Amino acid sequence: MDLHFQYFFPALSGYACKCDRGYELSSSGTCRDVDECADRKRCRGGRCRNTRGGFECVCPPGFDPSYDGSECLDQDECGLTGRCAHGTCLNERGSFRCLCDDGFRPSASGLSCRDVDECAENPRLCARGGRCRNTPGSYVCECRAGFVHSADGGFCLDEDECAADERGGDVGDVGDGGGGGGRRRLCRNGRCVNTEGAFKCLCDPG
Numbered sequence: 692m693d694l695h696f697q698y699f700f701p702a703l704s705g706y707a708c709k710c711d712r713g714y715e716l717s718s719s720g721t722c723r724d725v726d727e728c729a730d731r732k733r734c735r736g737g738r739c740r741n742t743r744g745g746f747e748c749v750c751p752p753g754f755d756p757s758y759d760g761s762e763c764l765d766q767d768e769c770g771l772t773g774r775c776a777h778g779t780c781l782n783e784r785g786s787f788r789c790l791c792d793d794g795f796r797p798s799a800s801g802l803s804c805r806d807v808d809e810c811a812e813n814p815r816l817c818a819r820g821g822r823c824r825n826t827p828g829s830y831v832c833e834c835r836a837g838f839v840h841s842a843d844g845g846f847c848l849d850e851d852e853c854a855a856d857e858r859g860g861d862v863g864d865v866g867d868g869g870g871g872g873g874r875r876r877l878c879r880n881g882r883c884v885n886t887e888g889a890f891k892c893l894c895d896p897g
């Protein structure tokens with residue numbers, strides 16, 4: 692039996708005890724621990740554990756005891772920094788999950804976002820005329836000579852050297868041929884024929 696007297700004070704018939712917080716006066720005149728867990732309204736959603744002079748509210752993972760220990764409240768994990776990088780945190784009862792940005796997908800646990808390795812998942816990416824390089828959130832095609840990036844960068848396109856030459860534009864990796872500024876630098880005295888990754892000249896007869 693615990694003795695937790697705070698002080699004695701005079702009463703009409705002798706004295707009386709006033710017990711510490713968490714203790715109550717028993718019929719025998721001593722102070723005994725209050726079993727707060729006998730009150731079913733304590734620690735709803737968790738496990739109430741009586742202690743001397745108080746009680747503990749033990750909550751399941753993802754929950755925290757309320758201020759007065761009356762119930763277990765969902766933790767708002769999304770209020771903590773560093774959750775769901777490359778995505779949006781969505782709080783759920785007892786947990787949370789990540790809605791991931793494009794180019795990312797949830798990890799097995801769903802509690803973080805991981806970059807999608809597009810190159811590993813689709814070996815055909817950039818295979819025509821280039822090489823695929825994975826990047827965070829995306830991928831890039833590194834195109835070989837004779838190929839150029841598509842408008843969206845998603846694949847490599849054969850460069851039409853002949854058409855570029857007709858326009859007087861830059862022809863990648865093709866020497867100037869010493870002309871300097873003039874049009875039609877490719878295949879003088881012949882016809883330019885575009886091929887996959889290159890071009891060839893069909894010479895005029897003679």
Ligand SMILES: [Ca+2]
Pocket residue numbers: 713724725726727741742743744745746
């Ligand atoms: Ca107690």
Ligand SMILES: [Ca+2]
Pocket residue numbers: 753765766767768782783784785786787
């Ligand atoms: Ca939660």
Ligand SMILES: [Ca+2]
Pocket residue numbers: 794806807808809825826827828829830
């Ligand atoms: Ca990627």
